[in-house]
Amino acid sequence: MNKTIGIFGGxxxxxxxxxxxxxxxxxxxxxxxxxxxxxxxxxTVISSKTENGLQDFIASADVFSLEFENxxxxxxxxxxxxxxxxxxxxxxxxxQHRLSEKALFDxxxxxxxxxxxxxxxxxxxxxxxxxxxxxVLKTATGGYDGKGQFVLRSEQQIEQAWAELGPAGSLIAxxxxxxxxxxxxxxxxxxxxxxxxxxxxxxHHHHGILSHSIVxxxxxxxxxxxxxxxxxxxxxxxxxxxxxxxxxxVTDKGLYANEMAPRVHNSGHWSIEGAVCSxxxxxxxxxxxxxxxxxxxxxxxxxxxIIGQYPQSExxxxxxxxxxxxxxxxxxxxxxxxxLTLMPNDTAQLTTLCRQLAKxxxxxxxxxxxxxx
Amino acid sequence: MNKTIGIFGGxxxxxxxxxxxxxxxxxxxxxxxxxxxxxxxxxTVISSKTENGLQDFIASADVFSLEFENxxxxxxxxxxxxxxxxxxxxxxxxxQHRLSEKALFDxxxxxxxxxxxxxxxxxxxxxxxxxxxxxVLKTATGGYDGKGQFVLRSEQQIEQAWAELGPAGSLIAxxxxxxxxxxxxxxxxxxxxxxxxxxxxxxHHHHGILSHSIVxxxxxxxxxxxxxxxxxxxxxxxxxxxxxxxxxxVTDKGLYANEMAPRVHNSGHWSIEGAVCSxxxxxxxxxxxxxxxxxxxxxxxxxxxIIGQYPQSExxxxxxxxxxxxxxxxxxxxxxxxxLTLMPNDTAQLTTLCRQLAKxxxxxxxxxxxxxx
Numbered sequence: 001m002n003k004t005i006g007i008f009g010g011x012x013x014x015x016x017x018x019x020x021x022x023x024x025x026x027x028x029x030x031x032x033x034x035x036x037x038x039x040x041x042x043x044t045v046i047s048s049k050t051e052n053g054l055q056d057f058i059a060s061a062d063v064f065s066l067e068f069e070n071x072x073x074x075x076x077x078x079x080x081x082x083x084x085x086x087x088x089x090x091x092x093x094x095x096q097h098r099l100s101e102k103a104l105f106d107x108x109x110x111x112x113x114x115x116x117x118x119x120x121x122x123x124x125x126x127x128x129x130x131x132x133x134x135x136v137l138k139t140a141t142g143g144y145d146g147k148g149q150f151v152l153r154s155e156q157q158i159e160q161a162w163a164e165l166g167p168a169g170s171l172i173a174x175x176x177x178x179x180x181x182x183x184x185x186x187x188x189x190x191x192x193x194x195x196x197x198x199x200x201x202x203x204h205h206h207h208g209i210l211s212h213s214i215v216x217x218x219x220x221x222x223x224x225x226x227x228x229x230x231x232x233x234x235x236x237x238x239x240x241x242x243x244x245x246x247x248x249x250v251t252d253k254g255l256y257a258n259e260m261a262p263r264v265h266n267s268g269h270w271s272i273e274g275a276v277c278s279x280x281x282x283x284x285x286x287x288x289x290x291x292x293x294x295x296x297x298x299x300x301x302x303x304x305x306i307i308g309q310y311p312q313s314e315x316x317x318x319x320x321x322x323x324x325x326x327x328x329x330x331x332x333x334x335x336x337x338x339x340l341t342l343m344p345n346d347t348a349q350l351t352t353l354c355r356q357l358a359k360x361x362x363x364x365x366x367x368x369x370x371x372x373x
Numbered sequence: 374m375n376k377t378i379g380i381f382g383g384x385x386x387x388x389x390x391x392x393x394x395x396x397x398x399x400x401x402x403x404x405x406x407x408x409x410x411x412x413x414x415x416x417t418v419i420s421s422k423t424e425n426g427l428q429d430f431i432a433s434a435d436v437f438s439l440e441f442e443n444x445x446x447x448x449x450x451x452x453x454x455x456x457x458x459x460x461x462x463x464x465x466x467x468x469q470h471r472l473s474e475k476a477l478f479d480x481x482x483x484x485x486x487x488x489x490x491x492x493x494x495x496x497x498x499x500x501x502x503x504x505x506x507x508x509v510l511k512t513a514t515g516g517y518d519g520k521g522q523f524v525l526r527s528e529q530q531i532e533q534a535w536a537e538l539g540p541a542g543s544l545i546a547x548x549x550x551x552x553x554x555x556x557x558x559x560x561x562x563x564x565x566x567x568x569x570x571x572x573x574x575x576x577h578h579h580h581g582i583l584s585h586s587i588v589x590x591x592x593x594x595x596x597x598x599x600x601x602x603x604x605x606x607x608x609x610x611x612x613x614x615x616x617x618x619x620x621x622x623v624t625d626k627g628l629y630a631n632e633m634a635p636r637v638h639n640s641g642h643w644s645i646e647g648a649v650c651s652x653x654x655x656x657x658x659x660x661x662x663x664x665x666x667x668x669x670x671x672x673x674x675x676x677x678x679i680i681g682q683y684p685q686s687e688x689x690x691x692x693x694x695x696x697x698x699x700x701x702x703x704x705x706x707x708x709x710x711x712x713l714t715l716m717p718n719d720t721a722q723l724t725t726l727c728r729q730l731a732k733x734x735x736x737x738x739x740x741x742x743x744x745x746x
Binding site for chain 2: 019023042294326
């Protein structure tokens with residue numbers, strides 16, 4: 001074996017991929033703006049800021065992947081003339097462009113909220129007339145965690161919205177969807193076409209940032225096969241290799257696709273302890289051409305993000321069944337710097353642990369002392 | 374947090390300790406004859422062959438531990454004048470000397486097979502007269518995997534045995550114990566005196582090398598509290614901090630202690646996937662002064678050693694619920710170069726997996742195609 005996998009990006013996702021790769025004797029290298037990134041503890045980081053950086057990176061590994069969704073397609077094009085990358089370039093290109101993404105969902109008959117492409121003040125007015133209000137206007141490319149978005153609640157805001165986002169050129173106007181909850185499905189496809197899917201995660205956000213994921217999503221027996229079908233369509237259509245994530249809204253008309261991420265995902269971090277084979281290990285296995293591992297749940301679990309400020313390790317680890325994952329990042333407001341996975345021996349304990357953590361965490365996000373899982 | 378732990382030795386045990394330390398933002402450094410050892414992927418290795426090596430190692434970390442049982446006490450003495458080490462020096466000194474070890478077991482009323490100290494041809498003859506035959510003669514220090522031992526089956530062998538092992542000076546003669554099986558108990562003690570114990574492992578050997586461990590050991594409900602009591606006596610008596618292993622024989626007179634190892638142990642590798650908190654993470658937690666994690670079993674499991682030659686990763690990983698751990702060591706006859714942990718969703722599958730692996734592994738050790746777990 002002894003393959004080396006080169007990864008675009010060197011954040012915590014790369015760090016956790018490399019951790020999963022190590023016991024398989026697979027080494028990782030990383031391509032990042034900072035050589036002091038979270039992945040640096042586990043492999044060589046090649047700076048994307050140096051002149052020969054990309055060529056050095058391409059020379060550093062046998063096969064390539066990514067952990068950074070905004071990996072420049074121009075870099076990928078240089079790479080794929082010389083070596084293989086998984087997932088395929090097309091998946092990345094589509095995920096980087098909201099209109100292409102919606103078009104793919106449409107083509108594969110995966111339901112989405114009504115939307116219209118917008119590229120002028122006139123087409124924005126037309127979209128408002130057709131979709132009704134409120135709508136959310138988004139840039140087709142770029143933007144994350146609520147950035148590059150404008151929520152239109154009245155026709156008086158049309159000009160302001162266009163003034164703000166119009167310079168981006170290509171926009172998308174989406175109807176608001178009334179949903180009861182947000183879930184995500186994560187799946188992996190191997191080089192031989194095998195597909196394995198983890199159970200749905202129910203995701204809770206706080207000011208646009210993922211607070212915690214409950215796995216398996218409660219009362220999701222009916223939703224699981226539908227979500228599994230949708231993500232399998234995407235994987236097979238794209239001839240995808242590696243882990244893919246699909247975020248979905250649960251509405252009274254069923255599941256609506258929100259967006260896809262061509263990579264391992266924050267809502268899948270629970271799988272390190274909670275599944276027989278984690279999203280990280282299965283991604284590495286797929287990229288390396290190895291057989292996929294079981295995605296079965298070992299124990300129902302909750303994953304909680306650590307945002308902005310670290311808790312006292314002593315306090316967190318004193319709680320029975322809590323796993324701590326720190327990313328070796330500087331504290332900064334709104335930044336993902338770690339996560340916790342809860343593995344109590346009794347599912348009822350999940351609520352107790354969440355309530356205890358609501359007291360302990362400097363930033364408890366959507367956790368509260370009277371919550372119930 | 375951000376503590377650094379310096380570890381005597383840089384083999385696979387150090388590698389797996391450092392893997393467990395990483396998500397806690399704890400860095401490891403290592404002291405080894407080879408800077409190209411299995412732990413090198415995870416932290417700086419300081420060569421024990423250079424003149425200032427020991428001082429550089431002492432300067433490299435905040436607190437110290439070991440993964441190598443034959444760590445020279447003279448090195449530990451230099452270290453502990455400057456910085457703390459867990460486990461305590463005394464535990465290491467005792468484990469390095471079979472007679473001290475037996476004396477400790479005796480003092481703590483932990484049953485052992487009848488033995489006698491031997492330091493001359495006369496005392497060997499006396500031991501044979503007192504203990505009867507067969508006996509096994511061992512050097513008090515050094516020796517592992519059957520080396521430094523002589524099995525005496527007749528009085529005619531006394532002179533030959535003394536000629537072979539006598540030069541070592543201090544020997545121990547042990548009665549043969551008739552045992553039905555070998556088990557080991559692993560426990561961890563925190564800096565606050567908390568003790569947590571993993572369930573007994575049933576260990577199967579092949580030509581003196583551990584082949585596989587079954588956890589929890591079958592039919593061990595009566596044995597578990599006894600073993601737990603013995604190891605707790607040792608931990609508390611030694612004011613021990615970290616992971617300690619006690620190997621035991623199951624005889625018709627109950628459990629007999631064989632030997633202790635003042636470190637994480639091969640028969641505890643299953644705990645990476647099979648326990649809520651692994652022996653490696655709990656050792657790191659203890660050394661770093663953090664609260665201990667749950668030692669509860671997530672799923673019954675079997676750990677299988679990979680000895681001498683690597684299997685095809687593709688073949689092994691194609692089996693559902695198999696985890697592969699490779700140590701990045703060169704293949705060499707009799708050498709531990711990796712292990713497998715089996716985590717099928719149904720315990721009955723453990724037998725099926727073991728039988729399949731008996732076919733696949735280049736060195737199936739004590740596995741066979743008609744075995745039953």
